[in-house]
Amino acid sequence: MIALDVMGGDHAPDMAIDGAALALPRLPHTRFLLFGDQARLEPLLKRHPKLAHQAEIRHAANVIGAGDKPSQALRKSAQSSMRLAIEAVRDGQAAGAVSAGNTGALLALGMFVLKTQPGIDRPAMVSYFPTSRGESAMLDLGANVQCDSRNLVQFAILGAGFARSVLGVERPVVGLLNIGAEDLKGNDAVREAAQILRESKFGFDFHGFVEGDDIGAGTVDVVVTDGFTGNVALKVTEGTARLIASFLQLAFRRSVFSKIGYLLAKPALDSLRAKLDPRQYNGAMFVGLNGVLVKSHGGTDAQGFASAISVAADMVKGDFNERIHADLDAFDHREAAPAKVAS
Amino acid sequence: MIALDVMGGDHAPDMAIDGAALALPRLPHTRFLLFGDQARLEPLLKRHPKLAHQAEIRHAANVIGAGDKPSQALRKSAQSSMRLAIEAVRDGQAAGAVSAGNTGALLALGMFVLKTQPGIDRPAMVSYFPTSRGESAMLDLGANVQCDSRNLVQFAILGAGFARSVLGVERPVVGLLNIGAEDLKGNDAVREAAQILRESKFGFDFHGFVEGDDIGAGTVDVVVTDGFTGNVALKVTEGTARLIASFLQLAFRRSVFSKIGYLLAKPALDSLRAKLDPRQYNGAMFVGLNGVLVKSHGGTDAQGFASAISVAADMVKGDFNERIHADLDAFDHREAAPAKVAS
Numbered sequence: 001m002i003a004l005d006v007m008g009g010d011h012a013p014d015m016a017i018d019g020a021a022l023a024l025p026r027l028p029h030t031r032f033l034l035f036g037d038q039a040r041l042e043p044l045l046k047r048h049p050k051l052a053h054q055a056e057i058r059h060a061a062n063v064i065g066a067g068d069k070p071s072q073a074l075r076k077s078a079q080s081s082m083r084l085a086i087e088a089v090r091d092g093q094a095a096g097a098v099s100a101g102n103t104g105a106l107l108a109l110g111m112f113v114l115k116t117q118p119g120i121d122r123p124a125m126v127s128y129f130p131t132s133r134g135e136s137a138m139l140d141l142g143a144n145v146q147c148d149s150r151n152l153v154q155f156a157i158l159g160a161g162f163a164r165s166v167l168g169v170e171r172p173v174v175g176l177l178n179i180g181a182e183d184l185k186g187n188d189a190v191r192e193a194a195q196i197l198r199e200s201k202f203g204f205d206f207h208g209f210v211e212g213d214d215i216g217a218g219t220v221d222v223v224v225t226d227g228f229t230g231n232v233a234l235k236v237t238e239g240t241a242r243l244i245a246s247f248l249q250l251a252f253r254r255s256v257f258s259k260i261g262y263l264l265a266k267p268a269l270d271s272l273r274a275k276l277d278p279r280q281y282n283g284a285m286f287v288g289l290n291g292v293l294v295k296s297h298g299g300t301d302a303q304g305f306a307s308a309i310s311v312a313a314d315m316v317k318g319d320f321n322e323r324i325h326a327d328l329d330a331f332d333h334r335e336a337a338p339a340k341v342a343s
Numbered sequence: 344m345i346a347l348d349v350m351g352g353d354h355a356p357d358m359a360i361d362g363a364a365l366a367l368p369r370l371p372h373t374r375f376l377l378f379g380d381q382a383r384l385e386p387l388l389k390r391h392p393k394l395a396h397q398a399e400i401r402h403a404a405n406v407i408g409a410g411d412k413p414s415q416a417l418r419k420s421a422q423s424s425m426r427l428a429i430e431a432v433r434d435g436q437a438a439g440a441v442s443a444g445n446t447g448a449l450l451a452l453g454m455f456v457l458k459t460q461p462g463i464d465r466p467a468m469v470s471y472f473p474t475s476r477g478e479s480a481m482l483d484l485g486a487n488v489q490c491d492s493r494n495l496v497q498f499a500i501l502g503a504g505f506a507r508s509v510l511g512v513e514r515p516v517v518g519l520l521n522i523g524a525e526d527l528k529g530n531d532a533v534r535e536a537a538q539i540l541r542e543s544k545f546g547f548d549f550h551g552f553v554e555g556d557d558i559g560a561g562t563v564d565v566v567v568t569d570g571f572t573g574n575v576a577l578k579v580t581e582g583t584a585r586l587i588a589s590f591l592q593l594a595f596r597r598s599v600f601s602k603i604g605y606l607l608a609k610p611a612l613d614s615l616r617a618k619l620d621p622r623q624y625n626g627a628m629f630v631g632l633n634g635v636l637v638k639s640h641g642g643t644d645a646q647g648f649a650s651a652i653s654v655a656a657d658m659v660k661g662d663f664n665e666r667i668h669a670d671l672d673a674f675d676h677r678e679a680a681p682a683k684v685a686s
Contacts, residue, residue: 132586142522145530179485179574187488187571212578216586225575228530231522232572233579235555240583243475243559247619248591251611258611265604268597272590 002312003094006036007063007081008101010299013040016100019305020055021048027313033088035060035081060084064105066298073105074112082106086113089291096292096312098283100305106295107143107286114289117321119328122147123288124155125227125295126162129237129281131218137162138215138223141284142231149192150335152176152224156197157327158287159222160204165318166311167221171203175210175220177229185209189226200334202327241276279304283311292316345655346437349379350406350424351444353642356383359443362648363398364391370656376431378403378424403427407448409641416448417455425449429456432634439635439655441626443648449638450486450629457632460664462671465490466631467498468570468638469505472580472624474561480505481558481566484627485574492535493678495519495567499540500670501630502565503547508661509654510564514546518553518563520572528552532569543677545670584619622647626654635659 006016013036020032032055034041045052060081064073077083082101088094090113099106107123116123126139139159144151156174163172176194178186186209197206207220215223215233225233252262262269274280282304286293292315296308349359356379363375375398377384388395403424407416420426425444431437433456442449450466459466469482482502487494499517506515519537521529529552540549550563558566558576568576595605605612617623625647629636635658639651 130586130590132589145522145528177575179488179571185488212575212580213582213585215579216582228522229572229575232520232555232568233575236558236576236579237555237583239556239559240580241587242556243473244584244587244619246475247473247615251615252608254611254614258608261604261607261609261611263604264607265595265601268594268601268604271597272594276587276590 001031001033001094002309002316003033003035003085003088003097004309005082005085005097005099005101006034006041007060008099008298009296009305010066011301012100013037014044015300015302016305017041017044017048017051018302020309021051022302022306023309024050024054026310030313031055033058033085033094035085035088037061037063058084058088064102066102068102068105070104070108073102074108077105077109083109083113086110086291086293089293090114095316096294098294098296098305098308098312100296100298100300100308103142103295103298106293110286110289110293114291114293117288117290117328119332120154120158120288122151122154123286124158125284126159126287127234127281127284128162128167130276131216133218135167136215136218136221136223137167138225138230138234139287140225140227140230141234142227143286144227146228147189147226149189149196152189152193152226153196153331154288154328156193156204156206156222156224157202157324157331159224160202160327161320161324162285162287162315163204163221164323165320166314169221171205172221173205173207174222174224175207175214177215177223177225177233178209178211180209180211193224196334200330202330204327280307283308285311285315287320290321292320344374344376344437345652345659346376346378346428346431346440347652348425348428348440348442348444349377349384350403351442351449351641352639352648353409354644355443356380357387358643358645359648360384360387360391360394361645363652364394365645365649366652367393367397369653373656374398376401376428376437378428378431380404380406401427401431407445409445411445411448413447413451416445417451420448420452426452426456429453429634429636432636433457438659439637441637441639441648441651441655443639443641443643443651446485446638446641449636453629453632453636457634457636460631460633460671462675463497463501463631465494465497466629467501468573468627469502469630470577470624470627471505471510473619474559476561478510479558479561479564479566480510481568481573481577482630483568483570483573484577485570486629487570489571490532490569492532492539495532495536495569496539496674497631497671499536499547499549499565499567500545500667500674502567503545503670504663504667505628505630505658506547506564507666508663509657512564514548515564516548516550517565517567518550518557520558520566520568520576521552521554523552523554536567539677543673545673547670623650626651628654628658630663633664635663
């Protein structure tokens with residue numbers, strides 16, 4: 001069972017209902033709880049008889065606005081579609097929740113309702129993207145603007161768990177994003193985290209530092225960084241891809257020959273476009289909470305929302321939260337060690 | 344007169360001498376001081392009679408290694424090609440210096456020999472790149488891992504000066520890189536800097552916050568950020584461009600049709616490749632020092648080194664250091680204001 005906040009996002013609720021319907025072929029046995037305005041949802045659901053069969057509407061009287069600050073959102077969240085969806089996870093009615101609503105509010109509510117997982121100080125946002133070698137994950141993508149070394153080590157553990165559950169990499173290779181491969185570069189948090197990761201025995205391999213261009217090269221399976229840098233890196237990737245696409249369009253329009261060339265290469269270029277379609281990589285997970293919580297982009301369409309649902313389903317199936325326990329314990333023991341020596 | 348450290352860089356000194364020769368058509372009246380091993384340089388210079396006519400070899404017995412730490416480099420820098428080139432700027436023999444050597448050493452030597460400009464706490468690295476709207480500049484690209492709000496405001500002033508001198512934008516629009524357009528997001532340094540920039544009267548316009556995807560969109564002429572984020576953003580751009588180029592190559596090879604399509608579109612695609620050629624955007628300036636100092640990428644070839652020389656020439660011609668005085672004074676007065684009120 002997956003809980004959907006179908007009222008969040010620029011094109012909700014139509015987009016969310018259509019998205020759930022699009023996700024069905026990949027999830028034939030999954031059931032959905034649709035949280036939102038019953039009167040608006042009923043006619044929409046009628047358009048998708050198959051979805052109606054696998055889903056149940058749960059009325060939510062309120063919606064958290066895209067512009068609300070997290071603190072406002074928390075205060076007025078009672079009976080909101082977002083909060084009820086998250087509470088369904090807390091209460092064990094659903095194994096995970098998906099929302100395209102206000103990111104800050106979703107994080108605040110996620111922390112408030114689900115609480116952080118034992119051994120984790122702060123949850124993080126993680127997602128994955130295409131690289132030269134396949135797919136890699138990166139975190140944090142914006143949940144934590146400032147991070148210390150403990151946060152970064154915990155992100156490494158969470159990211160490795162994500163790579164196992166969603167990318168299917170049994171023993172992920174993890175890298176710390178820095179501005180130079182030499183040990184002397186970077187800030188204190190990054191240097192300390194690298195030392196801890198090098199000295200510990202976790203269920204993943206630590207590659208050391210990576211730089212910005214290693215992200216696209218797929219040098220590692222998991223790129224770990226603070227939420228400020230990660231968010232900028234993610235958006236720079238999107239912006240650069242958009243820029244190159246617009247330059248390519250201009251290039252193909254330059255002459256009759258290039259126009260014909262475009263038509264001949266169109267099927268290949270279209271399949272490349274599909275491969276790079278940001279809607280495919282739309283779900284960003286909040287990891288480190290007691291439960292699966294996926295944030296879909298606010299401006300997404302039905303196809304993007306379907307991808308987010310599918311990521312949530314992968315996380316649930318991959319037993320994400322269970323499988324990182326060993327690494328969290330290893331880190332806990334390491335941190336506790338000096339105290340033991342002292343006593 | 345421009346001083347060249349012709350011993351720095353992976354392919355030095357050949358690359359540097361060839362690069363200087365390539366730069367000549369754009370700089371027919373510029374003279375060069377070539378700092379390096381006289382015995383190695385003389386035969387190289389013989390290959391370029393035109394350059395030999397505009398250049399003079401100055402013997403430097405030492406070379407700073409690519410792997411030297413900045414502190415080591417400083418200690419053993421006497422008689423090194425890099426240091427002598429920078430000293431030529433300090434002593435007024437040259438108007439600017441260019442090196443493809445060790446970045447950390449170049450920054451340390453630049454600060455030690457040239458000193459920071461009055462009104463500037465820390466120098467920054469700035470460069471420019473293609474966008475949907477033309478070209479934009481970004482700084483800091485790695486000279487300062489941690490920055491406070493004063494640093495960021497000074498970078499805005501320096502970046503605006505760069506946009507005036509090198510990009511020819513009379514009244515540049517400056518944006519602060521952040522992870523959300525809302526005022527509540529980001530760290531303290533970014534929020535404080537935004538407030539100062541909004542309240543001050545500088546010779547440029549402050550746009551407010553921009554996000555990672557605004558860089559490629561060309562939303563502003565100058566993107567201001569700390570050296571950690573800026574370095575990552577720059578390298579993510581490079582990595583993404585390389586990734587898309589490799590995907591495109593695969594797409595064009597997919598079928599006979601796409602191969603023919605590629606051949607027909609090749610002239611247009613080649614001109615796009617030339618437009619995006621990173622060697623064109625190779626020079627990164629250290630701004631905020633008493634003198635023009637350009638860092639060329641260590642792995643660059645002759646064409647990239649020629650671009651770096653050309654950026655140095657633009658900075659010298661654009662009277663960069665002179666033209667930011669008014670803005671630095673305005674910031675100084677603002678900072679001094681509360682003290683005056685108190686006395």
